[in-house]
Amino acid sequence: MPLMFYIYRAVTWLIGPLTSILFRLRKKIGREDGFRKFERRGFAGMARPKGLLIWVHVASVGEMVTVLPLIRKLLEKFPEAQALLTSGTVTSAKIANDNPHERIIHQYVPMDHPGFAKRFVKHWRPDIGLFVESEIWPNLMHRAEQNNVPLFLINARMSQNSFKNWKRFPISVRHLLNQFNLILAQDSHSCVRYEMLGAKRIITAGNLKYDTPPLPYKATELQKLNQAIGNRPIWLAASTHETEEVSVAETHKNLKDKHPGLLSIIAPRHPQRGESLVKQLTEMNLTIARRSENQTIKADTDIYLADTIGDMGLLYRLCEIAFIGGTLTPRGGQNPLEAARLNTAIFYGPSTENFSEMFTLMKDEDAGRAITTQNDMTDMVDLLLSDATFRKKLSTNALKLIDKNKGATEETLTAVTPFLEKKISR
Known part of the structure; x- marks a missing residue:
């Protein structure tokens, strides 16, 4: 193993006592679950089920929504199996709890400490591990390898920025990547970058996000919002990050006279920012209705602040126009397919x-x-509100694009099935 791994292992051992402090700090800002804190230290929340156990690890909400259809297909194909789904965020845990399945167990992934990783793998003894997108944790992967757990990196992606950073540690990165029995890249760009970093077992399998079903919603909630909004022109700024809300607010102010009754909806990527956003937007002389407080949309409401979790399926069905957040600030963007x-x-x-x-x-x-500036946002929202034919062309082309790029789920099933069948035959 590379020297860098031993250094990483030693450092994570040494900072073990500090993880409690880190947990408390994260809990204060709503990023940890105090009731299940033991899981983050590798202690199990329940007993290991008997039989075949498929471990799937995701980072947060987006990856969880993407991978749930694959998990269900795996459980259909292997009726004797159960799935252990791990993630690291409170929001993803809520998604798992809101979409229960009798053969899917959710646990928080342990912090990447050698002792926590050992405790986790020793208890669960997974038969296979599927890490999703860019989830690479050296201690957890090392312990899984020590216990002969075949690992896959599925729907793998490698952005240009990540590639530049990883190139600084070529030996360590090559070692980590080749701990995977197979890497299934979601696109050709990622595949090439992984190969340049030294990955030996890699294929392009397509993007699971194209196979994901539409986000769920509650019909009663949609009906209630439609009744409150009526015939008002509306648009949505989805999964926004800091500073983007100001651009949305300025766009609203620029267009409210031209489009009487205009309602702008903001769904922040991190709903816990709701309180500060209310203050910021109110200071811009805008009237706010806050979803997390069950505030009603009234005739004079300028901004509907959807600072809640799990409502994107509802909001996308409500609005024919959506700005994809994380793109006007240097965050790299959020998944546009959920809206499309x-x-x-x-x-x-x-x-x-x-x-x-x-x-x-x-x-x-x-x-x-694509837009570049806040002024561009004003012009684009104006155009989309004014031209129904243009709106329809964009949305229809997006649906065709999704249909054209489906198939990653079957590719992934084909790749992992032989490993699971081998486990069963033993």
Whole structure:
């Protein structure tokens, strides 16, 4: 093993006592679950089920929503199996709890400490491990390898920025990547970058996000919001990050006279920012209705602040126009397909590195439009509100793009099935 791994292992051992302090700090800002804190130290929340156990690890909400259909297909194919789904965020745990399955167990992933990792793997003894997208944790992977758990990196992606950073540690990165029995890259750009970093077992399998079903919603909630909004012109700024809300507010102020009754909806990527956003937007002389407080949309409401978790399926069905957040600030962008799948006309800023190939395809197929500045946002919202034919063209092209790129789920099933069948035959 590379020297860097031993250094990492030693450092994570030494800072073990500090993890309690880190946990408390994260809990204060709503990023840890105090009731299940033991799971973050590798202690199990329940007994290991008997039989075949498929371990799937995701980072947060987006990856969890993406991988749930694959998990269900695996459980259909292997009726004797159970799935252990791990993640690291409170929001993802809520998604898992809101979408229960009798054969899926959710646990918080342990912090990447050698002792926590050992405790976790020793208890659960998974038969296979599927890490999703870019989840690479050296101690957890090392302990799994020590216990002969075959590992896969599925729907793997490598942005240009990540590639530049990883190139600084070529020996260590090559060692980590080749701990995976197979890497299934979601696009050709990621595949090439992984190969350049030294990955030996890698294929391009497509992006699981194209196979994901539409986000769920509550019909009663949609009906209630439609009744409150009536015929008002509306648009949505989805999964926004800091500073983007100001651009949305300025766009609203610029257009409210031209489009009487305009309602702008903001769904922040991190709902815990709701309190500070209310203050910020109120200081801009805007009237706010806050979803987390069950505040009603009234005739004079300028901004509906959807500072809640799990409502994107509802909001995309409510609005025909959506700005994809994390693109007007240098965050790399959020997943545009969630909106596209629900017949929404999409536009986005220049920061799209997290989903670069996806946004490139959208541009090539005229399935979404790019903007650069806040003034561009005003012009684009104005155009989309004014031109129903233009809205329809973008949303229709987006649906065609999704249909054209499906198939990653079957590719992934084909790749991992032989390993699971081998486990069963023993």
